[in-house]
Amino acid sequence: MKKEVIIATKNKGKVKEFEQLFAKVGWTVRSLLDYPDIPDVIEDGVTFAENAAKKAETISNAFDQMVIADDSGLMVDALDGRPGIYSARYAGSDKSDAANNEKVLLELQDVPSGERTARFVCTIAVARPNAKTIFYEGTCEGVIAREKAGANGFGYDPIFFIPELGKTMAQLTSKEKNERSHRSMAINKLFANQAEWS
């Protein structure tokens, strides 16, 4: 039988990437996009891990089965790590990627090239009935560009420039993004440690 995993997310960009990443091991992905009536989980933790755990555990309790959640975001050194856990709603409650990107670009307007370092962080939580939630983290280093470039991906991808490739994350193919992204690094750890959760 084909294996199936539930990911506690409503983010279409994440769902697409998880589908691609889990396809490598022959698993299919269900997400909260398949269950539109499930209310949003309030992300009131103070760390990526707390928010990931809350999303995974709430939905695991609802389905009484293993559920994976992803809490992720952009940490900009010149902004003392912001937007961090507030990445999704950085420019307001409507979670607009365009507005979030504009806000970061504006805040970094006067920051010189050498000081625009940033990283994407992804914490994945695996929640199971009657078991301790476990976590896998991945990061991806880059710098904040001067302007948006590229149309692939989602979120802050158009302003996240990877110097070694000379491209923003949004200029990468999904295969290229999946070879280096914070999300794929966390998922690789999850796959490598399957004995811990299955």
Ligand SMILES: O=c1nc[nH]c2c1ncn2[C@H]1C[C@H](O)[C@@H](COP(=O)(O)OP(=O)(O)OP(=O)(O)O)O1
């Ligand atoms: O690969 C990425 N490429 C670009 N931007 C990214 C990426 N990964 C996370 N991000 C940004 C998007 C969002 O502004 C925030 C995640 O916020 P986060 O709360 O984890 O997700 P969300 O609210 O969009 O969906 P959900 O909570 O249902 O999983 O970080």
Ligand SMILES: [Mg+2]
């Ligand atoms: Mg969220």
